[in-house]
Amino acid sequence: MKIYGNQTLLKQTARMVSAGREPHSMIIHGEKGLGKKEIAKYIAAQLMCEAHTGEPCGQCRSCRLIEKGVHPDLIFAQPNDKGNYYVEDIRDTIVADAPVAPNEGDIKVYVIPDLDLSVQTTVQVQNILLKLIEEPPDHTALILTARSRETFLSTIISRCVSLAAAPVTMQESGEYLQENYPDRDITEIREALEAGKGNIGRCRAYMEKEQYYNSVALAKNLAAAYSEGSEYGVLKALAAADGKKALLREGVYLFSEIVRDSCALLTDGEVIGCDTRAAEALSRKLTLSAGAELYDILTAAVRRIDANCSLSLVCNSLCAELF
Ligand SMILES: [Zn+2]
Incomplete structure (x- = not known):
């Protein structure tokens, strides 16, 4: 699993994991295209890797299941097609599920991406999560993402580790484009690089037209x-x-x-x-x-x-x- 850039952020969570101080509630914020969901997945691997070094080993069963997107203890909440989360869904699949022990290892990770896009229920969803964030079972971690930190209630912010996703360098987005679009014309790659700068999501959107x-x-x-x-x-x-x-x-x-x-x-x-x-x-x-x-x-x-x-x-x- 490769994350381009954002190494400071990932080292911060790696240090917490290797020191046995795993964060139970995290916020990842940053503009669209900075890879917040990928970062959440990587942090889940840091938490769930059987080696517990803070760096996902990529070899153990947990790492391999996460990479394939089929780990039963890594749960991404699903919004409807307009981006809104149903409060009942969050209650049933996360809040009520949290006390249940993990299927595989020692920890379950819930990710609720793009909470800011859930315009109709942003606040209700956070309110329903408050108790889980205040008293998380040892075997759970929750990661919320949004484009801006302002999306979150102060009661949530004060209880979560806040992580700011940052743009990558031009060199890193260039690497991303060359590795992921090896057959494309160099002119097109250059255009995408200039159009997206350090925002890999934008570079990709440009390549994908x-x-x-x-x-x-x-x-x-x-x-x-x-x-x-x-x-x-x-x-x-x-x-x-x-x-x-x-x-x-x-x-x-x-x-x-x-x-x-x-x-x-x-x-x-x-x-x-x-x-x-x-x-x-x-x-x-x-x-x-x-x-x-x-x-x-x-x-x-x-x-x-x-x-x-x-x-x-x-x-x-x-x-x-x-x-
Ligand atoms: Zn591993």
């Missing part, structure tokens, strides 16, 4: 059209996202990052967006104040999309403000 790929394409088209001063080009790019809220939001947001990068280039700052060349092209056209103004216009458009304004209205007013 998932929504992130289209969002990056939209941001690049917007940046190119704006650099050329083409109002028609901007309208055409926006029209491609007509009616697709998530795509439009992410595309405009990524464009705002390119604009921010173009300002950073004017002040020798760091470039973090999905397309450095587009940021360079823009930085040759914009002054710092014009860049800041453009950035504000785009940020306001993202806020309007979040506030559920009509998408065609957002696109039209964005175009009017840009030219």
